[in-house]
Amino acid sequence: MNYNFREIEAKWQKYWAEHETFKASNHSDKPKFYALSMFPYPSGAGLHVGHPLGYIATDIYSRYKRHKGFNVLHPMGYDSFGLPAEQYAIQTGQHPAITTENNIKRYREQLDQLGFSFDWSREVRTSNPAYYKWTQWIFIQLFNSWYNKTSDKAENIETLVSIFEKEGNANVQAACDDDTPTFSASDWNHFSAKEKQEILLKYRLTYLADTEVNWCPALGTVLANDEIVNGVSERGGHPVIRKKMTQWSMRITAYAQRLLDGLDKIDWPQPLKDSQTNWIGRSEGASVTFNVLDAERSRSDEGVISSAVEKSQKDVISGDGVTSSAVEKSQKDVISTPLNHPYQIEVFTTRPDTIFGVSFMTLAPEHELVAKITTPEQKAEVEAYVEATAKRSERDRMADVKTVSGAFTGAYAEHPFTKEPIPIWIGDYVLASYGTGAVMAVPCGDQRDYDFAKHYNIDIPNIFEGVDISEEAFADKAATIIANSDFLNGLSYKEATKKAIAELEKIGQGKGKVNYRLRDAVFSRQRYWGEPFPVYYVDGMPQMIALEHLPLELPKVEKYLPTETGEPPLGNATHWAWNTEQCTVVNNQLIDYKTVFPLELNTMPGWAGSSQYFNRYMDPRNNEAIFSKEAIDYWQDVDLYIGGSEHATGHLLYSRFWQKFMFDMGYVSKDEYAKKLINQGMITGTSAFVYRVRVTFLSVRFNEAGRISEQDNSFEEVVLVSKGRVEEHERTKDFSFLGKRLAAYIEGEFNELRQDQEIDDYECSIDFNPIRVKVKYVNASDELDIDSLKKDDEFGNEYSNAIFIGENGEEIYSSNDIYKVGREVEKMSKSKLNVVNPDAICEEYGADSLRLYEMFLGPLEQSKPWNTAGITGVSSFLKKLWKLYTPFFDTDAERSRSVTEAEPTADNLKTLHKTIKKVQEDIEHFSFNTSVSNFMICVNELTAQKCTSKSILEPLAILVSPYAPHIAEELWERLGHTESIAEAPFPTFEAKYLVESRKEYPIQFNGKVRFKLELPTDMDSKAIEAAVLAHEKTQEQLQGRAPKKVIVVPGKIVNIVG
């Protein structure tokens, strides 16, 4: 009886579904275990072989934990809001909900095929109104909260209001906007309702702010940074401008420190923690205010100055200019402006101890003061520099440490202590997005400042005791002793820092500060396919829709593009107004600003729906609450979370932020939601390339003026040359390698050129443009299936008339020659045409083979290329495993009984227990690749031992079951069980079966193994040494020398030195 995986896999998938084998209960006496895989975005390309890698790992662990007696929660769902569905809708007009539904169906079929032990009754979809009701609910909770720095947690906004009523905001320690004014209790009580709302918005954890976006007028949308290349849109090359837009933001900066501290409590990969730590970017130092010396004053343009003074309150703090920064915010940060200085520059420095070493200042070219302080003489130079900088990316600016560039503004700042003038420069090594976008440059203590000073001949005062700075800057904090620095002389880094800050505070020009790189998260998207905000506007102020009226469902729209007036797609909806009396969505025409108001037109970003989904799984059908208290109390948090590292600073940071907020509000009892996280490595694809020929002729004529006329004649036909031919040509430059047809063409063109009397010279150049083709048309020997490629019409039959030149230079008509493609390993993605779907492999080898093979490829956390060549290995392993059990399939009752009762031999037991030990250790260390090897070893050994003992084969089936569950269930049943194997107890390892009486010792001479000697394991070192030295081969090796030293490691090795 053969192993028929098709029949078996279908049978057990049906069984599991019908028996709800993996349904998790919220009430159980068993210990709980919550195993989670990151849920997928259901794209149109379907699941590819990279997706299941993490799912299989989580599934193996889940199944293992069931065998170990845990109540396991192992859910799956879909992150189903997203851009691709919307873009498809824009192209085809089809509603994203429909395409999403279809894609989910396909994903579900593919997932079902792989035999995962998901509890499908808990499936969630972020685009489902019953789900996003709770995403909207959390948004409202955030809106109704502020961050109290004193209690160090989020609190209900009502507690803030009551403080305002009693004492105003002077003493409130809160995370809030920079420009929050100070007011008294009586001020507050006299504010109008709208003024109060405006103030509160500056404190809420989600708030409206004008933030700059990359606006592309031609596309009518906002673009992400990486959608912009060299200042124009990646798609279409349209210009992009910075535009201010009122958008929702999340005050994640309030949680910066807690997000940092929480990392110590969780078992996440260190690289991931590092990347979050760097993203948050904490640094300690001081903020220092430098007054700009007023060059304008002498021109007695008083009007300009006084208006500048009025606005200077703003200019002081907004050194970062671009967006709200993570500079710790509180009203106290506002430093009062001395009236005689129209402008001030605030810098953040980690080295306030070096303040007397400042010899210039550098502003980021984008710094908003640049235009204001630049003198007329320097204007042209500065503007040219600013323009040049705008073309460089931040990455480029950071990576380039070799070239020094900048420009002098002509303006000077005043040193806070010496009152000396300091020249103000701009330089692209200072980034606008970090700190305040301005640096107090201390060339003797910072290498980049040093290089800048050297380059522009700026003074480099030395403020370090006994340090030579003639060659490079000195940045060693520990060895620092300050000199030439007035009151800081003789102090260490620590002492001087403390003292400098104290002195700065005295003169009101600085204070100690912790700076975070993290910025508040923009939460609005100008898109259709996302969660609508439960928000309407009364008199320009946002109002929340009450919970009982949620979800606020996405309206129907005619088209998914922005409106002609540049509003987001929801601006196209005809029914998108809120009637506050009926509490329903009504026609926009009814808006009267009395009872009917406009609704918010933005939608939420991709990470909104994924920031609490792990908690929703605990109680996914609850319509009264996001989850019940019982459910969250039982499941608590995720025990194992597996997913890709690309989410390190997106999903994985924002979801921690929301969890901490939920914790502050008392909804969850853990402020970190995932105890352990593992990043599965990427499965890379092997892209295939064909080489399109481009032939260019150059004809040249000469006259008195020299070389005057050139003409290009390009070969128009699509000719694709096989890889071997391309390589030959590149080596030899011989055209004949390109095939007769092309060679004849080139010859013909040359002849024509020769006949043209007016041409003095001619040449021909050939290049090969590699173009990706779908990997499904390429076989394992890199040969291209030309007929199928020609028929492919996804991109409009682009190859139907192409000419293919094969390896032998033949033009391919049938099988007269073969075409070989070039290959390259890249990330697997639809756009690279290298996606391999699991379906075909499942069809040919079965799900169990695919599961084993994906694990067998290599360590889970490492990235590895996909290559199906090795799958026959695991497939034949499963056949061998099956064969081991065939005696049980015999209908002859007599024979079956004799098999059942066969006593296991010592070898059988040794093989089994060795495997139990290894597999258990492997699973617990997530080393799934090595356990597959060990199954192979185990089956090979048992086969060689002709093992037919039920007491061996029964536990073996359980060991295999997490990895290859279908075959394990089938074998389990054939062993006579009527219940599923899913909860059969994991076999217990017994060391006694592995005890060896003899050990084959490798005998080394000077570290090299020369022979082996079998000795009893209970022999002590002395006896081993004696036995080895007495051996004839030892004498042979030593050739009469006396050994200097003999190292005996009992049970391991013997090494003789001499």
Next chain:
RNA sequence: GCCUUGGUGGCGGAAUUGGUAGACGCGCUGGAUUCAAAAUCCAGUGUCUUCGGACGUGUGGGUUCGAUUCCCACCCAAGGUACCA
């Protein structure tokens, strides 16, 4: 530039605390079976070799009786990038 991860046969990879480098699988070679093929089974398979052995885990050093493993310096590849006042 910086951060992270990695570099071992023709390929994927193994070696759990410093103790026989290359487990297991693919591929390849030879053989059995077969009319033949597929499938299956058996044997071999790091490189060089004067058949004694020598060399061998990115490179160069170091520690050690012994190093893929620990230390120092460097090279290369992939991923990330905000580095930093």
